[in-house]
Amino acid sequence: MAAAGGTAVRAMGNDALIVKWNKFSKAYSAVMEQWSWPSYASLVSATGLPVLDGSGLASWKHLDAAKAPSSSGKRPPLVLDVGCGPGSHSLELARMHPGLRILATDLSEGMIELARSRAAGVDNIAFAVASADSEEVAARGLATVAAGSVLAGEHVSDPMSEALRVPGGEGALLADAAIANLVMQIVPDTLAAFQGVGASLRPGAPFAFAVWGDRSRSALFTALPGALRSLEIPGLEAMQAEVAEAAATTRSGFHLEADVPRVKRLLAEAGFGPVSTWTTELPMPGGPVLSAQDGAARLIDLIPANSELAARVHKEGGDEARAALTRALEGRVQALMDEDAVLGLHVRVYVAAKRG
Structure with missing residues (x-):
């Protein structure tokens, strides 16, 4: 990619992103809890997940009735939260809706350590360090890779251990919805990230994400x-x-807004469609x-x-x-x-x- 005048523009690589977000994890957490919650809540609502009002599980109309998870004894709904940062919003969703199972990922060890430190007493969520656009994730799915990391470690509750195991022990772990709040604009390889999420979802399952919009x-x-x-x-x-x-x-955090049709094409290439999009604003x-x-x-x-x-x-x-x-x-x-x-x-x- 090149900027005006032919200057080469590069995306910040994952190694540099890890250093950056490890450094800013605690400071970012304090800000994230305040101003990005409305965006996260809108993603939850857009996927058909429970509205964040304590009303309970939604109907999950996007799933086949015979396969739809529910609170009636079948497998609880599994939500993949991509780029969860310090876990503030993921934990809020888990606390408000204990019938959900949430697998939250971030490439920053500092962010995940902070998230885990806040998760005491919340047994329907698990956190994993995972890059959304690695070759392994694009091939196997982010949920499968992250679940393997969780199950191999010491940070998994009994409910999450059950939720993250693939029935029969073979194949990919498939989630019922995925959300990514204000993270896809910094992922180095957008298509690979979309593919990794797509490989983690059941047919018909929704993927909702928010990115930086208009720079001006x-x-x-x-x-x-x-x-x-x-x-x-x-x-x-x-x-x-x-x-x-x-x-x-350096590639701008606003780069995806510069070519919305391209984002839609990448989503289609990763196996998603149809695509709906709209804009909103988060006040300071x-x-x-x-x-x-x-x-x-x-x-x-x-x-x-x-x-x-x-x-x-x-x-x-x-x-x-x-x-x-x-x-x-x-x-x-x-x-x-x-x-x-x-x-x-x-x-x-x-x-x-x-x-x-």
Whole structure:
């Protein structure tokens, strides 16, 4: 892939992603619990899973009645949660609906360790370290690979041990639904990840996922870098050039929104269809933005990558540079407020069924 001007653009590899998310696991967890829950809940609803209101198991109309799992003695529904991070949302779903069985995966050991540390007393969920787009996953299915890891370890309850064993001991483990919240945009190989999920689902089972959407409507991750680019302060030139070079050569988290038809084609190639898609917005956590100063402060304080960037500006440019960055960011926030724009992240949701 190449950017404008012929610059080669590369996706961050899994090894680099592991280092990044291990480092940010605890800080990311605090933010994730606040602002990404509405997106996760919408995926749960879109798949036909139980609505998160304590009402109990849904009808699972997408499954053949003879095969449909239920709470009446048949195998409980198994949900594959791809890229679960620190497990906050997965655990909430498990606690609210004990009739489900949830297999949650992430490629970051740090994220999975944090998730397991929170899972005491919750016996209808298991966590596994697994890459969504590895060759093994694409061939065997993410659920099968992750279940093998869980069953070989020490972190499995009796209910999950039963749920993760393939009847007869042969073949693939097939889940009844899969969700992936705000993770598919960072997976290096999108098609391989779709194939790995597809190989993990029963015919007719739904796959719902959310990804970063329109960059121009996503101030949560774009406003601060934009403010940095606008500064003209001696001493920051090298840093600005480095940040610009990284942005020009590293695949953007918004890349899937640039070609929605391609995403649909990849889903079809992986065995999914038909595909439904729509967009929504996740507001910045912390309640209504009261002023440009309030919004700018939250953009810096609540997002680990923004906090790190602001700290680096202060280190390399001193108090003057840090103050200038804040003023520039406040100006951008005020402009968004004047336009009645959502100060947050624009999200695109996809839902597709595994073809039989």
